[in-house]
Amino acid sequence: MNVLSFGKEDVMKMERRFRLRLINTLSGFKSVNLVGTVDSAGNENLAIISSVIHLGSDPALMGFISRPAFVERNTFFNIKETSSFTFNHINEAIYKKAHQTSARYPKEISEFDQVGLTPIYKDNFKAPFVKESPVQIGLIFREKVDIKLNDTILIIGEIQSIYVPEHSLHSDGFLDIEKAGSITCSGLDSYHLTNQIARLSYAKPNKELIEI
Amino acid sequence: MNVLSFGKEDVMKMERRFRLRLINTLSGFKSVNLVGTVDSAGNENLAIISSVIHLGSDPALMGFISRPAFVERNTFFNIKETSSFTFNHINEAIYKKAHQTSARYPKEISEFDQVGLTPIYKDNFKAPFVKESPVQIGLIFREKVDIKLNDTILIIGEIQSIYVPEHSLHSDGFLDIEKAGSITCSGLDSYHLTNQIARLSYAKPNKELIEI
Numbered sequence: 001m002n003v004l005s006f007g008k009e010d011v012m013k014m015e016r017r018f019r020l021r022l023i024n025t026l027s028g029f030k031s032v033n034l035v036g037t038v039d040s041a042g043n044e045n046l047a048i049i050s051s052v053i054h055l056g057s058d059p060a061l062m063g064f065i066s067r068p069a070f071v072e073r074n075t076f077f078n079i080k081e082t083s084s085f086t087f088n089h090i091n092e093a094i095y096k097k098a099h100q101t102s103a104r105y106p107k108e109i110s111e112f113d114q115v116g117l118t119p120i121y122k123d124n125f126k127a128p129f130v131k132e133s134p135v136q137i138g139l140i141f142r143e144k145v146d147i148k149l150n151d152t153i154l155i156i157g158e159i160q161s162i163y164v165p166e167h168s169l170h171s172d173g174f175l176d177i178e179k180a181g182s183i184t185c186s187g188l189d190s191y192h193l194t195n196q197i198a199r200l201s202y203a204k205p206n207k208e209l210i211e212i
Numbered sequence: 213m214n215v216l217s218f219g220k221e222d223v224m225k226m227e228r229r230f231r232l233r234l235i236n237t238l239s240g241f242k243s244v245n246l247v248g249t250v251d252s253a254g255n256e257n258l259a260i261i262s263s264v265i266h267l268g269s270d271p272a273l274m275g276f277i278s279r280p281a282f283v284e285r286n287t288f289f290n291i292k293e294t295s296s297f298t299f300n301h302i303n304e305a306i307y308k309k310a311h312q313t314s315a316r317y318p319k320e321i322s323e324f325d326q327v328g329l330t331p332i333y334k335d336n337f338k339a340p341f342v343k344e345s346p347v348q349i350g351l352i353f354r355e356k357v358d359i360k361l362n363d364t365i366l367i368i369g370e371i372q373s374i375y376v377p378e379h380s381l382h383s384d385g386f387l388d389i390e391k392a393g394s395i396t397c398s399g400l401d402s403y404h405l406t407n408q409i410a411r412l413s414y415a416k417p418n419k420e421l422i423e424i
Contacts, residue, residue: 002378007335011272011371014385021385023269026349026374028301028389029396029406030266031240051265053277054242056362057235060223065265089240092409096421103415114417123219137238143361149354149368150268156361159223162238166214173226173233174399177240184241184396184406186389189413189424192406194241197304197395199402203315205326209308212401 025187032185034098035064036086036119036128037078044119044128045074046111048098050185052087060159062087062139067152074107076144076155083141084126085157088133091181095191123161134180136163174199237399244397246310247276248298248331248340249290256331256340257286258323260310262397264299272371274299274351277364286319288356288367295353296338297369300345303393307403335373346392348375386411 011019030050037045051065064087066076079085090098097115105114112119112128119128122138129136139157146153168180178194185191198211223231242262249257263277276299278288291297302310309327317326324331324340331340334350341348351369358365380392390406397403410423 003375004378004381005335006374006376008370008372011374016270018385019272020269022374022381022387023272023371024266025387025389026299026347026371027264027266027274028243028245028347028394029241031242033240052239053263053265054236054239055277055359055364056279057232058228059362060231060235061362062239065267067268087238095409096412099412100415100421103417103419105417123217135238135240143359145357145359145366147267147355147357147366147368150271150273152267154357154359154366156359158220159235159238160220162218162223162234163215164218166216169216169234173230174402175234175237176402177237177398178404182240183409184404186406187386190386190388190411191409192390192396193409194396194398194404194406197307197403197405200308200311201401203312205315205317207315209312 021187029184029186029192032090032098032183032191034088034090034101034130034133035075036088036130037075037084038082038127039078040081043108044110044112045078046101046117046130047075048101055156061142061156062137062159063154063156065152066155079141079155082126085139085141086127086129087137087139088130089135089177089180089182091134092183092193094132095183099189122163125161129163134165135175135177135182137161233399241396241398241404244302244310244395244403246300246302246313246342246345247287248300248342249287249296250294250339251290252293255320256322256324257290258313258329258342259287260313267368273354273368274349274371275366275368278367279364291353291367294338297351297353298339298341299349299351300342301347301389301392301394303346304395304405306344307395311401334375337373341375346377346394347389349373
């Protein structure tokens with residue numbers, strides 16, 4: 001197998017969109033979620049993001065990275081207004097609609113309407129969930145962490161509510177998101193189904209792993 | 213389909229390991245990488261992480277989340293000493309060895325030796341790459357961002373070198389990591405192959421998406 005190598009100088013000299021596509025693939029497969037928000041006047045927003053990360057389970061914290069250009073649009077504006085947002089997994093049935101939310105619609109336009117997804121409000125939570133999504137999470141805004149190196153921000157929320165398919169939740173707490181239908185993405189535009197190889201036992205020195 | 217719902221109170225009352233397993237699955241499928249480091253005395257360390265994120269392409273920045281317990285062990289100690297670390301994708305051939313690096317070995321023990329992976333040094337870069345890995349990235353430490361909410365840190369590096377299989381790199385810059393053999397993970401212990409659905413065109417308002 002022939003290996004290509006690129007040094008820092010090569011990367012800096014790459015054509016801008018070539019570099020954007022390549023660097024975006026290097027982190028590996030990514031989570032892909034729809035972020036649902038609403039402003040205080042009731043204008044809804046829906047945005048696809050591939051940077052959601054787990055931050056901790058006690059308290060239950062999740063975050064996502066936002067670029068300034070994205071922030072200036074609507075998601076973070078709405079989060080600041082209502083302190084609420086939702087993460088919604090994407091399945092094969094809705095991935096094209098989800099991708100279409102990345103188009104630059106004016107603020108007064110709801111991406112829900114434009115792409116044909118359904119906002120749904122549950123249990124008095126302020127932000128809308130995506131009805132078609134297999135796994136839905138409601139979060140309260142907790143902190144914005146500035147990443148000054150490149151003017152991005154990490155937006156952190158604490159989990160307030162979780163909606164998952166009963167058939168996907170194992171008795172030990174493991175949620176089988178593959179069985180739930182959640183997909184993954186790579187780079188800026190590539191969507192992928194998954195096929196589980198195995199779950200592995202907790203690793204200890206000098207102890208053989210088993211499939212669980 | 214029956215949907216289970218959990219509120220914040222339910223989450224807080226969950227048995228600790230049940231909650232850990234459930235909350236860890238909620239972000240969606242995750243990148244899974246081996247982080248290679250070395251201290252100034254030449255002691256190597258290798259650790260599996262599922263929190264690598266893309267932060268920007270100009271400059272080319274990537275980061276990962278680290279827990280204090282993990283930091284106290286070896287990875288971040290080594291990064292501070294040598295300012296260098298590597299990310300190495302995982303494929304089906306090495307995923308069990310990769311998982312085994314999460315066992316708590318003493319500092320003087322090299323996980324490379326223990327699990328049977330090969331450290332390789334390239335182009336005078338200080339930190340070791342994983343020879344068996346299909347996609348390898350060398351990074352220089354740039355910044356530690358504290359997440360005070362739960363005492364975690366975001367460790368950020370700038371890409372110095374990239375090694376990828378030639379047959380996986382498209383002419384537009386998209387690296388087909390599925391073709392390269394990279395896998396994804398979910399939760400604490402579940403590993404998955406992928407199966408590409410499609411790449412989609414850049415989304416614009418009122419323009420139909422096409423598969424590219």
